[in-house]
Amino acid sequence: MSRVLSPVAGRVVGLAGVPDPVFAQALVGPGTAVDPVRAAGRAVAPVAGRVLRMQPHAYVVVDDEGHGVLVHLGVGTVELEGHGFTPLVGQGDRVTAGQRVVAWDARGVEAGGRSPVCAIVALDASRDALSRVRADGVVEQGTELFRWE
Amino acid sequence: MTERTVKVMSRAGLHARPAALFVQTAARASQDVTVSKRGKDPVNAKSILAVLGLDAHHGEEITLAARGEGADDLLDELEHILSQEEPQRA
Numbered sequence: 001m002s003r004v005l006s007p008v009a010g011r012v013v014g015l016a017g018v019p020d021p022v023f024a025q026a027l028v029g030p031g032t033a034v035d036p037v038r039a040a041g042r043a044v045a046p047v048a049g050r051v052l053r054m055q056p057h058a059y060v061v062v063d064d065e066g067h068g069v070l071v072h073l074g075v076g077t078v079e080l081e082g083h084g085f086t087p088l089v090g091q092g093d094r095v096t097a098g099q100r101v102v103a104w105d106a107r108g109v110e111a112g113g114r115s116p117v118c119a120i121v122a123l124d125a126s127r128d129a130l131s132r133v134r135a136d137g138v139v140e141q142g143t144e145l146f147r148w149e
Numbered sequence: 150m151t152e153r154t155v156k157v158m159s160r161a162g163l164h165a166r167p168a169a170l171f172v173q174t175a176a177r178a179s180q181d182v183t184v185s186k187r188g189k190d191p192v193n194a195k196s197i198l199a200v201l202g203l204d205a206h207h208g209e210e211i212t213l214a215a216r217g218e219g220a221d222d223l224l225d226e227l228e229h230i231l232s233q234e235e236p237q238r239a
């Protein structure tokens with residue numbers, strides 16, 4: 001069982017709260033989303049494992065059970081081509097759960113006309129594999145968002 | 150076996166949006182579908198983890214493979230997704 005932690009502090013809005021249908025309709029996978037506090041910060045690894053992909057507006061960490069979790073920082077942020085996002089670890093690195101992996105600023109993303117809402121997605125997971133999925137309320141960085149059997 | 154080598158045209162490479170659309174399309178097929186980068190082992194095209202793990206960048210070529218009935222049509226659809234510069238937003 002993997003415990004998936006929130007990469008950012010903020011308010012949980014659920015995937016339906018992501019203003020992008022590909023995420024909102026769970027086409028990328030099931031999970032949840034967090035509307036982050038408007039401040040410069042460092043997003044953390046949602047699980048312990050290996051960094052499969054570091055873009056760095058989005059990253060994937062695969063844990064020892066083979067569960068891959070995608071964290072997507074903001075919506076449409078791929079268009080920023082990395083501007084405003086500083087990777088703190090490299091692709092292929094091992095990270096601990098809660099380790100700081102990307103420096104970014106939710107205010108900057110919002111000031112650029114994009115939503116800073118962060119999607120946290122279980123890749124290749126069926127919806128029933130997730131339990132205790134948070135869908136609302138305030139969340140601290142590094143606290144549990146859902147469990148993945 | 151039907152094989153096809155296609156260039157990734159998405160400006161940001163095979164990131165979340167095109168990867169999700171690609172995998173959704175591949176997953177509708179009954180047969181196995183694989184995708185590979187030159188010199189690497191083919192991976193399951195129905196797995197978004199595997200497809201994101203390819204780390205396919207803009208302009209890179211990847212090879213799609215499927216067998217059986219409808220393989221050509223399926224590869225047409227997958228090629229169409231890869232050939233778009235940005236399938237909507239991400």
